[in-house]
Amino acid sequence: MSERHTRTCHLCEAMCGLVVTTEAGRVTDIRGDKEDVFSRGHICPKAFALKELHDDGDRLRVPLRRRGNDFEEISFEQAIEETTDRFAAIQRKHGKDAVGTYIGNPSAHNHGTILMGTVLSGVLATRNRFDANSQDANPKLFASLRAFGDLLSMTIPDVDRTRFFLAFGANPVASNGSIMTLGDVRGRLNGIRARGGSFVVVDPRRTETAKIASEHLAIRPGGDAAFILAMLRVIFDEGLLDREALGRTTRNLAALERATEPFTPARVAARVGIEAERIADLARRFATTKPAVAYGRIGVCQNEFGVLASFLIEALNVVTGNFDTPGGAMFTEPAIDLGPIARRFGVQGAGHHVSRVRKLPEVGGNLPAAAIAEEIETPGEGQIRGFLTIAGNPVSSVPNGERLRRALSTLELMVSVDIYLNETTRHAHLILPPCSPLERGHYDLIFCALAVRNVAKYSPPVLPPKEGSREDWDILYDIATGLLAKRSLPQRLEALSGPLGRLFAGIKPRSETVLDLLLRAGPHGLRSARRLDLAKLRAAPHGVDLGPLRPMGKERVRTPDGRVELGPVDVLRDAARVDRWLDEAPRGLVLIGRRHVRSNNSWMHNLTSLTKGPTRTALFMNPADAASRGIKSGDRVRVRSRVGEIEVGVEITDDVRPGVASLPHGFGQSAVRDHLRVAGALDGASMNTLTDDEWLEPLSATSILNGTPVRVDRVAEVSVDAE
Numbered sequence: 001m002s003e004r005h006t007r008t009c010h011l012c013e014a015m016c017g018l019v020v021t022t023e024a025g026r027v028t029d030i031r032g033d034k035e036d037v038f039s040r041g042h043i044c045p046k047a048f049a050l051k052e053l054h055d056d057g058d059r060l061r062v063p064l065r066r067r068g069n070d071f072e073e074i075s076f077e078q079a080i081e082e083t084t085d086r087f088a089a090i091q092r093k094h095g096k097d098a099v100g101t102y103i104g105n106p107s108a109h110n111h112g113t114i115l116m117g118t119v120l121s122g123v124l125a126t127r128n129r130f131d132a133n134s135q136d137a138n139p140k141l142f143a144s145l146r147a148f149g150d151l152l153s154m155t156i157p158d159v160d161r162t163r164f165f166l167a168f169g170a171n172p173v174a175s176n177g178s179i180m181t182l183g184d185v186r187g188r189l190n191g192i193r194a195r196g197g198s199f200v201v202v203d204p205r206r207t208e209t210a211k212i213a214s215e216h217l218a219i220r221p222g223g224d225a226a227f228i229l230a231m232l233r234v235i236f237d238e239g240l241l242d243r244e245a246l247g248r249t250t251r252n253l254a255a256l257e258r259a260t261e262p263f264t265p266a267r268v269a270a271r272v273g274i275e276a277e278r279i280a281d282l283a284r285r286f287a288t289t290k291p292a293v294a295y296g297r298i299g300v301c302q303n304e305f306g307v308l309a310s311f312l313i314e315a316l317n318v319v320t321g322n323f324d325t326p327g328g329a330m331f332t333e334p335a336i337d338l339g340p341i342a343r344r345f346g347v348q349g350a351g352h353h354v355s356r357v358r359k360l361p362e363v364g365g366n367l368p369a370a371a372i373a374e375e376i377e378t379p380g381e382g383q384i385r386g387f388l389t390i391a392g393n394p395v396s397s398v399p400n401g402e403r404l405r406r407a408l409s410t411l412e413l414m415v416s417v418d419i420y421l422n423e424t425t426r427h428a429h430l431i432l433p434p435c436s437p438l439e440r441g442h443y444d445l446i447f448c449a450l451a452v453r454n455v456a457k458y459s460p461p462v463l464p465p466k467e468g469s470r471e472d473w474d475i476l477y478d479i480a481t482g483l484l485a486k487r488s489l490p491q492r493l494e495a496l497s498g499p500l501g502r503l504f505a506g507i508k509p510r511s512e513t514v515l516d517l518l519l520r521a522g523p524h525g526l527r528s529a530r531r532l533d534l535a536k537l538r539a540a541p542h543g544v545d546l547g548p549l550r551p552m553g554k555e556r557v558r559t560p561d562g563r564v565e566l567g568p569v570d571v572l573r574d575a576a577r578v579d580r581w582l583d584e585a586p587r588g589l590v591l592i593g594r595r596h597v598r599s600n601n602s603w604m605h606n607l608t609s610l611t612k613g614p615t616r617t618a619l620f621m622n623p624a625d626a627a628s629r630g631i632k633s634g635d636r637v638r639v640r641s642r643v644g645e646i647e648v649g650v651e652i653t654d655d656v657r658p659g660v661a662s663l664p665h666g667f668g669q670s671a672v673r674d675h676l677r678v679a680g681a682l683d684g685a686s687m688n689t690l691t692d693d694e695w696l697e698p699l700s701a702t703s704i705l706n707g708t709p710v711r712v713d714r715v716a717e718v719s720v721d722a723e
C-alpha cells in the first residue's frame, strides 16, 4: 500500500512543496505539490535526488572512528562518550578557545541544528566559532546592521509586486533564489515582464537568469560599488529623489550624496566595463519607475567591495522611495521571529571580538572561516587543537582549502557531524552521521524569514527513523549534555542559568516542542487572531499563507532614532578604495564562481540523477581570452593563482565577458573516491584551491571568492610518439 506525504524540500532556499510517495518504507515517487500555498507545484531536479540521497549506499548510517588510515564502525554511545571526553579534556587543559567549530550550510535548512547548535555553542563557549556566512551573506548582514541597526533586519525584494527588478550578482534561475525565498523562480520573474515591468541583470556572465531578463549588463567583477555610486550620483544630480520625505525617515543623506561625488558615470564606465550612458539611463529608469527594487547576492557579497556594494543597494532602494513599501525592498513577518531569539543568545552585531592571529572581526558571533587554518597552525594560547564540523565541508568551501586540509590533519581531535565521509570529514577522528533528512520533521526557521510572502509550513518525517539512528538535534544535544556532565558543578550551574538552561533540567525535549512554543510566542501566535501553533501547521499540509509582505519598518529599523542610516562612516569611507580601484588597470584574467541547478554546493555530487549528462565542471572562457592563449574548447588547462593550481577542462563561450573565467565550486572529490563513488569519479577540481585566504573584504572579513586573478595555460598534450 502506498502512502502520500507532503513535505517541504530542505535542499535550497526555495522551500518547494513536494508530494513524496512511499511504499513499504521506500520512497517510490517525488513530485511538486500543486496545492502548496507558496511554490504552486514548482520543483527542480534536486527534489528527485532526495530519494537517491535517502538510498545512497555511501551515505553514512553508523558512527565511524578513525583507525590508522581507515575507519571502523562504533556505536553512538561510544562516539559521544569519546567526543565529549576528549573535547572536555582539551578545554580543561588549554581553555575554551582550544576547541573550534564550523557550522555549514545545510544546518541553515534544519531547525534542529539551528536550535540545538545554538545550545551547543553556548556550552562550548569558544570564541573560535566559524560558519559559512563569511563566504556568503556577511556583507548583507553588515550592511543591514549599519543601515537598519540590526544584522537580521534584512530586506527582501517584493518581486511579486514590483515593476522594475534590478539584480546584481545573483543567478536565481540556477540557485532558485537566495535571501529571497521564492518557489517558482522563473514563473515569478517572468511575471514581472508579463505585468509590463522590467527585469535587469548585472552580472559578468550572461547567466540563465540574464537570458530571461529584459536586459543584461556584463559588469567587470568587483565593479558593483562603483556602478551604484554612479547611479546614485545621477539620481542626486538630476533631483530624482524626494528629499523632504527622506529627511523624515533617514539620516545623513548629505553624507551619502557627498560620497557619490567622485563617481560620475563617465569616470567609472571604462573600469566597470559598462558605457556611461547605459549607467545613467538605468539610474533614471530605476528612479522613475514605481515600484522598483534593487537586489544583490553572492556575486556582490563575495567581491572585494562586498559591504559597500551591499549597503549601496539598500541605499538605492531607500533613496528612490522603494524601501518598506509594496513592490520594493521589504521586511518579512515570519511566524517565528529569529531576531529576539538571536539577541537573547548574544548575536548583537559585529566586531565585538576579533580572531587571535590576524585580528579579524566576528560578525554575528562567528569569526571568518578564512582564519581557521592559521588558528590551528599558530602556536600560543587559544590555538585550536580540537575541531567540530557540523554539516560543513570547509576544505571545499573555504578559500585556500588545501592549506585548511593540511591544518585539519594536524588536530589532536576532529569530530564531524556529517552524512558523508568526504574531503573534510576524512580528517576527523570521529564521524557522527544523522539520519536521512526524510526521517526527520522540517520547519524552515531561516528561510520563512527571508521569503517573498509570509508563509509557514511544517513537514512531519516522511519515514520512521531507522532503529538506533539520531537526528542532528539529538547528536548535538548528546554532545552538549555530555560536555556539561564533565564540567565542575559551578560551571554546570552557570550553564544551566543561561537562556536554554531549562532544556537540560529534565529529559531531552523534542525539537517539535520547541517549535510549538516559538510559534505560539510569535507574531502570528497566541497573541494574534490567527493563533498559530504546531497543531495548526500539522493540520495544513500544504502550508499556511500569512499574506503578502507588509510595511514593517517601524519594528525592523532598530537604529537609535528609528530612521535609516544613509551615512555610516566606516562603510562610506570605503568609497576611497573604490576611487583607487578605478585608477587601476584591470587585472588580467579573473576567476568568478558559478552555480548549476543540478548541483548544490559541495555535497550533492554523489547522486547520479544530478551528475549524469554533460560535464558541468569546465572552466568557462571568453573566445578572445582563449584565442590569445592558444586554447580550444575541450583542452585541459592549468589554472594558477597566488595560492594554488588546478587542472580542468575548458569550455569556450561568449556568455562570460572578456577578462573573466568561471568555475563552479565544491568539486574535486577524487581523493575520497572510495567513499564517494559517484562524486569521486567526476572530472573537476576545487575552485577553492585557487581562492586566496588572505584576500578579505576589510569591513566584514568576508572571503573574496569572485575576482581572483589567475593565469591559465594549456596543458601540453603528452604525446606517445614524442619520447
Ligand SMILES: Nc1nc2c(c(=O)[nH]1)N[C@H]1C(S)=C(S)[C@@H](COP(=O)(O)OP(=O)(O)OC[C@H]3O[C@@H](n4cnc5c(=O)[nH]c(N)nc54)[C@H](O)[C@@H]3O)O[C@H]1N2
Pocket: 103, 104, 105, 106, 110, 131, 132, 135, 136, 298, 390, 391, 392, 393, 394, 396, 397, 398, 417, 418, 419, 420, 422, 434, 437, 472, 593, 594, 600, 601, 602, 603, 665, 666, 687, 688, 691, 705
Ligand atoms: N569559491 C566559492 N566558494 C564558496 C562559494 C562560492 O560561491 N564560491 N559559496 C559559499 C557559500 S554561499 C556557502 S553557503 C558555502 C557552503 O559550504 P559549507 O558550509 O561547507 O556547506 P556544503 O558545501 O553545503 O557542505 C555541506 C556538508 O554537510 C553535509 N550534510 C549534508 N546534509 C546534512 C545533514 O542533514 N546533516 C549533517 N550533519 N550534514 C549534512 C555534507 O555531507 C557536507 O559535508 O560555500 C561557500 N564557498
Ligand SMILES: Nc1nc2c(c(=O)[nH]1)N[C@H]1C(S)=C(S)[C@@H](COP(=O)(O)OP(=O)(O)OC[C@H]3O[C@@H](n4cnc5c(=O)[nH]c(N)nc54)[C@H](O)[C@@H]3O)O[C@H]1N2
Pocket: 012, 013, 105, 136, 168, 169, 170, 171, 172, 174, 175, 176, 177, 178, 202, 203, 204, 205, 207, 219, 220, 221, 222, 223, 224, 297, 298, 299, 300, 303, 592, 593, 594, 595, 596, 597, 598, 599, 600, 601, 706, 707
Ligand atoms: N542549484 C544550486 N542552488 C543553490 C546553491 C547551489 O550550489 N546550487 N547554493 C545555495 C547557496 S549556499 C547560496 S548562498 C545561493 C546563492 O545564490 P546566488 O547568489 O543566486 O548564486 P550564484 O548562482 O552563484 O550567482 C552569483 C552570480 O554572481 C555573478 N558574479 C560574480 N562576480 C560578480 C561581481 O563582482 N559582480 C556581479 N554583479 N556579479 C558577479 C556570477 O557570475 C553569478 O552569476 O544559492 C543557493 N542555491
Ligand code: SF4
Pocket: 009, 010, 011, 012, 013, 014, 015, 016, 042, 043, 044, 045, 046, 047, 176
Ligand atoms: S528549487 Fe530548491 S527547494 Fe525547490 S525542489 Fe529544487 S532544491 Fe528543493
Ligand SMILES: [Mo]
Pocket: 105, 132, 136
Ligand atoms: Mo550560501
